[in-house]
Amino acid sequence: MYRISKEKLNDLYAKINETSGLYIPVKRAGEVNYAVWGEGKEVSLETLKTVKSPKSMFFPQTENMMKFKTDGKNIEVIDVREQFDERRPFVLFGVKACDYKAIEVLDKVFLGDPVDSYYKMRRETTTIVTLACSRPEESCFCKVFDVDATAPQGDVTTWLDAEYLYWQANTEKGEALTALVQELLEEGGETEVATQQAQTKAVIERLPFSNLDLSRFTPENLNALFNEKEWEEMSEACLGCGTCTFVCPTCQCFDIRDFKTNEGVIRYRCWDSCMYSDFTLMAHGNSRTTQMQRFRQRFMHKLVYYPSQYDGTYSCVGCGRCVNKCPQNLNIVKVIKTLGGKNND
Amino acid sequence: MKEVEMKMLERAKALLESGEVARVVAWKKGDFCFDPSPAVFESVEELDTFVYDWFCGANLSKYLIQIAKKEGKTAVFLKPCDTYSFNQLVKEHRIDREKVYVIAVECLAKLDVEKMKAKGVSMIESVEVVDKDVHVKTAYGEETLYKPDVVLTKCETCNKTHQAKDEEIILHERPERDVNRFAEVEKLEAMTEDERFAFWRNQLSKCIRCNACRNVCPACSCVKCVFDNPASGISAKANDDQFEEQLFHIIRAFHVAGRCTDCGECSRVCPQNIPLHLLNRKFIKDIDGLYGEFQAGETTEGKTPLTSFTEGDVEPKDVFNGEAK
Amino acid sequence: MQRIGVFICWCGSNIAATVDVEKVAEVIKSEPGVVYAANYQYMCSENGQQLVKQAIKEHNLTGIVIGACSPRMHEATFRKAAEAAGLNPYMVEVANIREHCSWIHKDMEEATEKAVILVRTAIAKVKLNAPLMAGESPVVKRALVIGGGIAGIQAALDIADAGFEVDIVEKNATIGGRMAQIDKTFPTLDCSACILTPKMVDCAQHEKIDILSYSEVEDVKGFVGNFNVKIRRKARFVDETKCTGCKICMEKCPSKKGLNEFNMNLNTRPAIYIPFAQAIPNVAVIDPTQCIKMKTGKCGICQKFCGVGAIDYEQKDTFIERQYGAIVVATGFKPISVDNFNEYGYNDNKDVITSLELERLMNAAGPTNGVLLRPSDGEHPKVITFIQCVGSRDTSGCGKPYCSKICCMYTAKHAMLIREKYPDTEVHVFYIDVRTPGKNYDEFFRRAVEQYGVDYIKGMVGKVYNENGKLMVQGSNLIDNEQITIESDLVVLAAAIEPEPSVRKIATLLTASIDTNNFLTESHAKLRPVESPTAGVYLAGVCQGPKDIPETVSQASACAAKVIGLLVKDKLKTNPCVATPDETMCNGCSQCANVCPYGAITYVEKEFRLGGGKTEIRRVASVNPAVCQGCGACTVTCPSGAMDLKGFSSKQIMSEVEAICKM
C-alpha cells in the first residue's frame, strides 16, 4: 500500500494527465460532477455523492454513433468508431463503491451479447481508481446490496483521510498506473486505512436504510408485485421528470436520434428516461399511458426484471442519489419499504 | 407549525367525513423528518400519514389539473405562493374553480434540506424552528442554524399573500418585509455581456435535461411540450450541444413569460441547483418595467402582458437604449 | 417520394443579366428531391406557363418552385398554372430572385450564389407544403354603404340597380354629404344641388335601398360574404315614419340659436330642424343641446304643433343588426381646421373665410341667399384674395403633406363665378402651382385668367392682418420677385381636406388598414385601387385619397362593380392559409383567442382517448376558417405549438431558416 499527501494530489492529477485523460469529481457552479480534469479545476474528492454518477465515462449522456454525409443526392456513411483508435486512454478517478458496483451492473447489459462496441471501447481504455467512503449519510443504503463502501474494487483502490490519499493497486491496469505515478507515492497507510474502515463500517451499521428487506423481490413474485395496488399511491406525486433516472448510476436506457447538419446527418444516442411520457411511444401508440405504469416499470426493472435476467443482481446499488434528488421525495427506498418484505416495518 | 398542522388535519378529517369533499390534496410523511411528499387523501384512515411541516415546500396547485377532474370536490391546502399558480391555472381553464375547495395555510418560509446539509449537518433526526433559529438534532449531536440561511431560495424574497381561499388556517401572519426579489437579476444586468454569458454558460452546462423544472412548473401545463414533440423541430432528450442547454431554458422562460407567478419551484427541484428562477424573473422584471407592474396569478381573469399591448409600447431598440425605463 | 420541379426565370435580362440562370438550374438539379430543373426567358408568359404545366404532367411533379420575381407579383399566376396541370395550387413556392437578388446585387457570382440559396430555401419549404383546399362560405346578398355622400349614393344606386339590397348608413340626419353644400361644380359650372338631389331622391325611392340616416356603425363582426354589422340608430326625437317634413315645427321652435352646420355655422337654425330643403329623408331632427324642452323640461311647442304626433322627447338610441356580403366605405372628408395657421388670421377676422364657407355664401339657399356679402358687415366685398394650399403640401407639420387635389380647380371656379356675377370685384389668387390635370380642367383655369381677368400671383402669403377695417394680405410675388401687400375686403383660404375623422373607428371595426394621413389603404395602389386589403371591403371617394366629384363617382361605380361581382356569387372560396389547431395538443388555455384580431377562435369541449380505455374531456380551440385571415398571431402565443398556420407552418419556416443558414 502506498500513500500520497493531499497537498501533492494536484501533481498526481497532472502526472496522470500526461498520458491519459482524467475524469474526476470537479466542482462547477456550486455542484460536483465528474468532468475532464484540467489545470485550475476544483477537484472535490470529499464529495460523497456527485450529482451525476460516473457512468457517463462509459455511457455518456449523448454519444455520436455514426454520420451520414450528403452531397447532392449521394449519401456516404461514416463510422465514427474508426476514430476510437486515436482516443486517449482515460483514468476514472474517485469512484465510490456503490458507483463501482453500478459499473458492473452496466457491464452486464452493455458487454453481454450483443456487445455494445461504443461502451466496450470506452471501458477497455479506462483505468478505474475507486475511493472508499469515510462519511456516509442517511440516504446511503449500499449495504443492502452487499456493497462494502470501505473497500471498493477497481483497478486501484484509494482511501482518503485528513492528510493522505492511500493507494492500492488491484489489477494489471492498476499496477501500470501505479508505476506511472510511482515517483509521487510513498509506502504505508495500512493502519490508517484499517482504522478508517472500522469507523465507517460502524456508521454504516447505524444508517437508517442499511437493513432494508428485499426478500419479496423475486421472479416468483413478479405478477403479485406488478399488480400491487400500492403503485397507484406511491406514484401519485411523481412529476414524470427524469431526475431519478439521470442521476442513477445504473439506469441505462437510451434513445437514438438524428441531427441534421449542414453536411448531412449525425446519428447519436442519448439518455432516455422510462419516466418520460413518450418513452414507450411507438408507431402503434403508447403502451404505458399513465405515470403509475412508468413509475412501476422503473422500480420493477431495478428490483425484479433485471435480477431475473442477471443472476439475482439488483439494478440498484443504494447510492441514494434519487433519495436526495427527487423533487417530490419519492424514491426506491419508499418502494422497497412498501413492497420489499415484512422486515421493513 | 405543529398547531397549524393539527388544525389542518382536523379540517381535512371533517371535510372528508362530511363528504363535502371527495379528497384532500396535501402532504404525507416521508422516511425522515425532511422528506414529505405531495399526496392525495381519500379517506380519514389515510390521513394517518398527513403532515405539514417546515419541509412542505412543494406547490400542490399543478396536481389539481388532473385531480380536480375527478368526480366530486377536491380540497387543497395552498400556501400563499401556491395560490398564484392556482389562479393562473384557473385563468387558463386548466382547473375548474368550482370543483376545488381551497384552504389557505400559513407558510412562514420553508426549509431547504440541501442548504442545511451544505452547512455540514448530516444524519438529521429532527428539526425544530423557533423564530429565526433552526434547531437540528442529528446522529452526531445538536446544531442550531440561522433560518434565513437555510430557507428555500424561493422563500428568501417572498412577500406573497393568499390570492385564493375558501377558508384559511393562519395562526401567524408573516410580517411584510422589505425585500427586492430582483436584486440578483439586477446584479446580472450590471455585468458585461461577456460576464453574463460566462455566468449562464457555467450554470447551464450543469443542466442534465431531466425536465424537473418543466414538469413541476404550473405554467408548463401543455398537453404535449414542444421539447417532447418531434414535429416541433426543437425536440430533444438531452443537451447534445451548449446551444441546446440554452435553447431549452430560453424557450421555456419565454413560454411562461407573463404567466409565471414566480413560485420558484423550478429552482427548488433542479438537481444541479441552477438558479432557474433568475431566468423567469428577468421576464417579470422587464414586463414590470416596460409595460407596468403585473403579477401573474393575482386574478383569474384578464389578458397577460404578452397577449395585450398599448399603441405606445416601447420599441425593442429602445429597451437597450435605456429610454424605456 | 417528393418530385420537385424547379423553373428559373430570366425575366428577360432582369434576372439573367446578374444571375447565371443556367448555372442555378444546373446546380439545383442535384438537390435531393428535385427531378426536373429548367430555365426560361419569361416564366410568366404563356409559353413559360405552358412549360410548367407540361413538366408537371410529364415528370409527375409533386411540387414546383419558380425562381422568378416577387411572389407578390406572380405567385397567383403560377398557382393557376399548376392547378391547370392538375397540381394543387398550394404546392407552388416562388423564390424571389429578382427583387431580392438580381436587382440589388451587381456581382454575378455573388448573385448566382444567393439565387441558389433562395431557390434551395423555396425547395425546403415546398417539400413541407401540403395540398390545401379552399373552403367555401355563403354570400349574404346585401351590401352596406357607409356614408351617404355622392360616393355612397352612387355606389348604392349602382348596386341596387343590379338587383341587390343596399343599406346606406349615414351619420348625419340627411344623405347628400359635402356635395350638397357645394354651389356649383367645376369645370361645367352646373348647379351641384341640381345634379345631386335627383340622385338622392332616386335612393329614397329605390325599392332595394334602405337609407339609415342619423345612424352609425357600432360593431362589425364576420368576414367577406358574411359580415354581421351592428348599427346604432341615433335618437332623432322625431318619429321618422310619421314626420312629413312640413317644417311647422321649425317655424314654431322658440330656440333658434343653434349654429347651422350645413351652412358652415355661418347662420343659425332652430333646435328642431331639417338640415336643408332637399334633405333625404325629409324628416326633422331635434338638437338636444339646443332644445328647451330637453334642457329644462318646459316647452314642448313642436310637439303641440306637430300634426302627426311625430315628436318623441323620450326617444332612445336603438340598435339593429344586419348581415351583409360586402361593405363600401364612403365616409368622405372634411376641410382641415385652419386654427394652426395664425398667419392667415382666420380666428381673428370674420372676413377671412374658408372656401367651403364661400360656397355657402354664394349659394342661393345659403345664409345670404346667394348674394356675396362679407360676414363682418354684410357689405359687398370689392377686393377678394384667395390663398391656395392652406395646409396642403405642407411638410412643416401644421398641415398635410399631400396635395388636396381639388383646391386649384374650385378656387378657379370661385374666382370665375365672382367675376361673372360681380364684374366690379377685383380677384387675386396666391398659388404655389396650379394643378389642373383633367378633362377640360386646364381650359377652365385658363378661362379664369384669360376671360375673367383673375389675377394669379405665384407666391406664398406670409401674413394677413387687419388695418383700419381692411385685410392686408402680405405675400411674395415670385414672378416679379417682390413683396406685395393687397388690401382686401375678403380673404378666402383654400383649406386642405382630410378624411372624416370617424373613419378611424370604422377602419378599426373593419380591420381595414389606414395610412399616416388617415386615408384608408387600398389593396394595390394601381391594380386594386378600390379594394381594401380586408376582403369584402371596398373604398369609394375621399376616404381613400383626395379626389374630385367625377373621380369619386367613378370610384363609387367601380366599387359597385366589385360588390356586384361578389354578391352574384352564391359561395366564396376562402383563403386556405389559415390557423389550425392540433386538438390533441391543445389545452384550451385561451391565449390564442386573446390575440386573434378577428375573433376567429372559439373553444369546444371534446372527448379524447387516453389509452387504456380511458377518455378525457378537454377544452380545445376551434378556428373558423372563413373568419381567420392567417396572420399567425395565435401560433406564437401557443406554447405547445398546437396552433399552426397552413402555408406558413412552423416546420416550413424553420426549414427555410435551415436552408438559408446553410451557406
Place this chain on the structure above:
Amino acid sequence: MQDVSTEKKEFTPNIVAFCCNWCSYAGADLAGSSRLTYPANVKIIRVPCSCRVNPMFVLKAFQRGADGVILCGCHPGDCHYVTGNYYTRRRMALLYSFLNYMGIEKERTRVEWVSAAEGARFASVMNDFVKQVTELGENKRLTDLRVKEGE
C-alpha cells in the same frame, strides 16, 4: 456549397430577415425595383405578419449559424392584421432583452418597421444591420457546433 462557392473571404455575416408580406416584404421588393443595393448575405423569409415569427425561429436561425436576425413588420398602427405587430413588438422586446441577459450580444438582433413604400429605408436598414453584425463578428454564443461538423 460546392459548385458556386468562392474561397473563404474575410468574415461576411449570414443574416436572416423575417419580413411581413404586406409591408416589409413589399418594401424589400421596392428596394429591388428601385435597384437599391444591400449585401447578398441578407436573406429574406416571407411571413404573413411579423407576429407569425416565433422566438423558436429566431433561435433556430442562430442555432444554424446565423450571425444576425432581423425582424421587419409594418409600422405600429399599420398592420394589415390590425394588431399583429403590436404583439410582435412586445414579444421581441422581451425576447431580445432576455437574450442579452443570457449574454448574447444585443447587436445581433433587431426589429425594424418598414412600410411597403420604404424601399430606400429597407436597403439602408439592411446595410446598417450588416455593418453592425460584421463589426461584431461571428455568432459563437448561440450556435450549435454540430451544424458545421464536417465542413
